[in-house]
Amino acid sequence: MPFPDDPDDDAGFIPPLPQDDRLWRHPSEVDGPRSLTSARKRRFSRPGLTAFILLLVIAVGTGIAAFGTFHSGDVTRDGTAVASGPASHDLSDDALATLSPAVVQITIDGPTVVTMTTGLIIRADGHVITASDPLHDARSITVTLFDGRSFNATVVGTDPSDDIGVIDIEASGLTTPVVGDLSSIEQGETVYVIGHTETDRRSWVASAVFQSPGMRFDTTDGTSLHDMIASTLETRPPTPSAVLCTRSGAVIGLFTSRTSASSRMDAMNSAPSTLSLPTAHTEFANSIAWATHVADDIIATGVVRRAWLGIISTDAADGGALIQSVSAKSPAANAGLASGDRITALEKRPIRNSSDLVVALRYFKTNDSVTIELHREGSAISTTAKLTDRK
Numbered sequence: 001m002p003f004p005d006d007p008d009d010d011a012g013f014i015p016p017l018p019q020d021d022r023l024w025r026h027p028s029e030v031d032g033p034r035s036l037t038s039a040r041k042r043r044f045s046r047p048g049l050t051a052f053i054l055l056l057v058i059a060v061g062t063g064i065a066a067f068g069t070f071h072s073g074d075v076t077r078d079g080t081a082v083a084s085g086p087a088s089h090d091l092s093d094d095a096l097a098t099l100s101p102a103v104v105q106i107t108i109d110g111p112t113v114v115t116m117t118t119g120l121i122i123r124a125d126g127h128v129i130t131a132s133d134p135l136h137d138a139r140s141i142t143v144t145l146f147d148g149r150s151f152n153a154t155v156v157g158t159d160p161s162d163d164i165g166v167i168d169i170e171a172s173g174l175t176t177p178v179v180g181d182l183s184s185i186e187q188g189e190t191v192y193v194i195g196h197t198e199t200d201r202r203s204w205v206a207s208a209v210f211q212s213p214g215m216r217f218d219t220t221d222g223t224s225l226h227d228m229i230a231s232t233l234e235t236r237p238p239t240p241s242a243v244l245c246t247r248s249g250a251v252i253g254l255f256t257s258r259t260s261a262s263s264r265m266d267a268m269n270s271a272p273s274t275l276s277l278p279t280a281h282t283e284f285a286n287s288i289a290w291a292t293h294v295a296d297d298i299i300a301t302g303v304v305r306r307a308w309l310g311i312i313s314t315d316a317a318d319g320g321a322l323i324q325s326v327s328a329k330s331p332a333a334n335a336g337l338a339s340g341d342r343i344t345a346l347e348k349r350p351i352r353n354s355s356d357l358v359v360a361l362r363y364f365k366t367n368d369s370v371t372i373e374l375h376r377e378g379s380a381i382s383t384t385a386k387l388t389d390r391k
Helices: 035-043 046-078 093-102 261-269 288-301 354-362
Strands: 103-109 114-121 127-130 140-144 150-159 164-169 190-195 203-218 224-233 243-245 251-255 281-287 311-315 321-326 342-346 369-376 379-386
Touching: 093 103, 093 114, 093 203, 093 243, 103 127, 127 288, 140 164, 150 288, 164 288, 190 224, 203 281, 224 354, 251 288, 281 288, 311 354, 321 354, 342 354
Parallel strands: none
Antiparallel strands: 103 114, 103 140, 114 127, 127 164, 140 150, 150 164, 190 203, 190 243, 203 224, 224 281, 243 251, 251 281, 311 321, 321 342, 342 369, 369 379
């Protein structure tokens, strides 16, 4: 007796199709032991297989499109294929192509911490400049190029008085940057900061407002950096040092790693500028001309040779460098200079303050004789000093 819910008892009963018209048959209807294999073959008939392949192609295509959209979204959000940062779209492809290969990522394994900074290739044979302070007591240094290659680096020499260091990697045929003309840049002009982040080989780019060259940067440790380029930034560089360039990608400076908000404010207060932005801060950079001059000296001799006059001076109220003290047996002592003298010119170059005197002496060598113009007790006099080595 059949169950009450047996389908065969329904009023709408439809007899089964013939065997040849069905996709599935009961094993009892099949001759021989073909049940599993035959069922699978029948299940994937040609129309069904075609539909399955079509669905698979659509799914794969959709996945690829989604990945492409996600990837392109990253590039749009974070920058371009070769640059990231808030101003990555402001520089042209030509400018980035010229500069990016010359800006390198430097990883410094120090005594207590690993530091990431930025460097600039200055010679095709592997010489790189960067800030000197992060290199202090480095246990190992790794330079990563724009193309992803990494090299161990050695320190060639440093100039702590200017925070400039030179390292070297075993490479050749490297890209060097185009050097810009600092004198052609006007106050208020937009310039650009190029650096690296810790996790991205692309160049990090931010815009800045050019303030003034020839600035003195007094740090909290009592030292001073002279003839610096001051620029106002809204975004702080991600590494201790970075490169300053023009819109065309020409390099004009190398940022110092030394920072001090109070000394920066003092320096900016002395500059006749109203261009500072309310939310911005000021960064200072050595000019590329001076940085490469120091590097050339270090590469040639291992140290920086500085001509020495032998005085300590301060800014004079009436203009010039006011001598506070004179070292015994120094070139200044031999030339008859004395405390209280006010130096106003060196080799016809006007000296407006003590920083001007430091900068003027930079470009002289040991044993050079220089004419010094000064005021002593209201009288203008001149004398000649023969410079010696700073040491």
